[in-house]
Amino acid sequence: MTLEGEYEPSPWGPVAEQVKLYEESGGTEGVWLEGVPCVILTTKGRHSGKLRKTPLMRVEHDGRYAVDAWPAYETYQASTDREIPVVVLEPIA
Numbered sequence: 001m002t003l004e005g006e007y008e009p010s011p012w013g014p015v016a017e018q019v020k021l022y023e024e025s026g027g028t029e030g031v032w033l034e035g036v037p038c039v040i041l042t043t044k045g046r047h048s049g050k051l052r053k054t055p056l057m058r059v060e061h062d063g064r065y066a067v068d069a070w071p072a073y074e075t076y077q078a079s080t081d082r083e084i085p086v087v088v089l090e091p092i093a
Contacts, residue, residue: 003042008050019053033057034072041087056087 009016021030036057043052057067077084
């Protein structure tokens with residue numbers, strides 16, 4: 001499924017820079033996040049309709065990829081009141 005819309009870079013500089021590096025290099029740079037390989041996830045804002053791109057840790061578990069194996073996740077979650085999502089991506093047939 002291809003998402004269409006206007007791309008709006010993340011307001012958080014490190015995320016915007018990593019996505020830019022990844023895309024400008026054709027995926028040969030900006031491929032690591034906290035020492036773990038990453039993928040770039042594109043989402044579309046429910047209200048704004050704008051596209052956002054976010055680097056996610058690519059961690060394989062039982063033939064699927066999950067971001068929950070990052071050792072600092074628990075500390076990261078404890079540092080904020082908001083819930084930090086863990087996303088499991090599965091291929092579609």
